Amino acid sequence: MHRCFIEKQHWSGSCATPSPAEAHHICHVLRARDGESVRLFDGTGTEATALLHIAEGSVRLEIQALNPPSERGLDIVLIQAILKGNRMDWLIEKATELGVSRIVPVITKRVIPRGSDDGGSQKQERWQRIAVSAAKQCGTPWLPVIDPPTALESAIHAAVSGGPVLVGALAGNPRSLAAEIDRWRPQAVGRIAIVIGPEGDLTPEETDALLEAGCIPVSFGTLVLRAETAALFAISALGCMLNRR
Structure with missing residues (x-):
């Protein structure tokens, strides 16, 4: 499953919006498809499984399951x-x-x-x-x-x-x-x-x-x-x- 990075401030409720650079990476590097499941992380320990929605050049991710933040340790x-x-x-x-x-x-x-x-x-x-x-x-x-x-x-x-x-x-x-x-x-x-x-x-x-x-x-x-x-x-x-x- 592809992994995508979206900063926490761009997570809102059950939706997450990638930056233009990350959206380009999803569509043109990963070549992910509309309706595909991906893994999100925010860089501060939180991860989620999300459904990818691609339409008319826009990319939106619908969060399906949210994992609680993991412990970083030392x-x-x-x-x-x-x-x-x-x-x-x-x-x-x-x-x-x-x-x-x-x-x-x-x-x-x-x-x-x-x-x-x-x-x-x-x-x-x-x-x-x-x-x-x-x-x-x-x-x-x-x-x-x-x-x-x-x-x-x-x-x-x-x-x-x-x-x-x-x-x-x-x-x-x-x-x-x-x-x-x-x-x-x-x-x-x-x-x-x-x-x-x-x-x-x-x-x-x-x-x-x-x-x-x-x-x-x-x-x-x-x-x-x-x-x-x-x-x-x-x-x-x-x-x-x-x-x-």
């Missing part, structure tokens, strides 16, 4: 230095599939800005489309919140007040991620954040600033992982070992 926040090329797009896709609740793209000293983008809004919109596509494919009813690109200092200042913040560290004497997970396992942790640096890692000054702000350095083992690999390793480990769904 909130995992990925604070990720923006990666080069299409690696950031790929990471957004995979992080969505793995169930992160928020992705905070950050600008660090070793992040190379590309082109002109008014406040990063174009990147943010593209990443949101990628997340929607990933959610449709993997079956999750949840979408991550994707922040606009922001300075590392601002992101950390906001993150440390909401729970533990781990940072992947290559230098110094960090604890293993497994040991840190064991430390938090007995506690009722509802949210945990992980900071991953860019290609070439964070600078020593950036790492020192994170530690001074209260972030906890962790190691992912003896191998030096690519930034996107490190992010997915950390997300998977945290989700597997700390989720209580």
Whole structure:
């Protein structure tokens, strides 16, 4: 059964109205037909089965059965230095599939800005489309919140007040991620954040600033992982070992 994304504000009673882009996707990409049943999700845990009505270029969905919102479990926040090329797009896709609740793209000293983008809004919109596509494919009813690109200092200042913040560290004497997970396992942790640096890692000054702000350095083992690999390793480990769904 095809899956369609419609934001909650466009659900009204027993009807849901897709955006023009989603209507085009339903008709011309999925090639769904009038009277066909589809699955809807709103990105906040709610799903429904709906009947598709296509007439004279308009698309409307009649909700047949509504599922109550599912529990998300542990909130995992990925604070990720923006990666080069299409690696950031790929990471957004995979992080969505793995169930992160928020992705905070950050600008660090070793992040190379590309082109002109008014406040990063174009990147943010593209990443949101990628997340929607990933959610449709993997079956999750949840979408991550994707922040606009922001300075590392601002992101950390906001993150440390909401729970533990781990940072992947290559230098110094960090604890293993497994040991840190064991430390938090007995506690009722509802949210945990992980900071991953860019290609070439964070600078020593950036790492020192994170530690001074209260972030906890962790190691992912003896191998030096690519930034996107490190992010997915950390997300998977945290989700597997700390989720209580």
